[in-house]
Amino acid sequence: MSLSHVLWLALGGALGTLTRAGVAAVAVRWLGRDLPWGTLAVNLLGSFAFGLIVALGRGRLGLPTGLETVVLVGFLGGFTTYSSFAFQSVDLLEQGRLTVALAYVGGTVFVGLLAVWAGLLVGRSLGG
Numbered sequence: 001m002s003l004s005h006v007l008w009l010a011l012g013g014a015l016g017t018l019t020r021a022g023v024a025a026v027a028v029r030w031l032g033r034d035l036p037w038g039t040l041a042v043n044l045l046g047s048f049a050f051g052l053i054v055a056l057g058r059g060r061l062g063l064p065t066g067l068e069t070v071v072l073v074g075f076l077g078g079f080t081t082y083s084s085f086a087f088q089s090v091d092l093l094e095q096g097r098l099t100v101a102l103a104y105v106g107g108t109v110f111v112g113l114l115a116v117w118a119g120l121l122v123g124r125s126l127g128g
Contacts, residue, residue: 005066012074020079046080050087 023045026039031037053071057063063071076083085108092101 001121005070008066008070009074012070013078016078018078019075023079042080043082043090046076046083046111047086049079050076050083051090054087 020042023042027038027041050072052078053063054070057068057071073086089101089105091103092098
């Protein structure tokens with residue numbers, strides 16, 4: 001990977017992160033703090049954008065691979081990694097790999113929750 005590609009990825013990631021903060025702030029302002037609306041909005045918007053960019057980029061627009069990577073991995077990676085998870089899950093289903101898709105989704109969600117819980121336990125036992 002060239003230095004210029006790395007810099008484009010970094011710029012995309014930074015812009016995605018700033019966009020995430022803006023969308024989350026707007027969601028909280030409009031919808032309150034009763035639920036994590038900001039995270040939900042970012043995850044849903046990011047998932048829609050990921051699917052749209054893949055469909056158009058690999059179809060009619062014919063985005064170069066490098067640009068697709070900057071947008072999907074850089075910008076959307078900074079915006080939300082949930083969109084990658086959602087796309088990969090649907091991709092596995094479209095390939096007819098139901099068992100693998102279910103294992104991936106279950107592992108990501110449930111093992112991820114366990115990992116957060118374990119991290120909290122360890123952090124609190126260390127005085128956090």
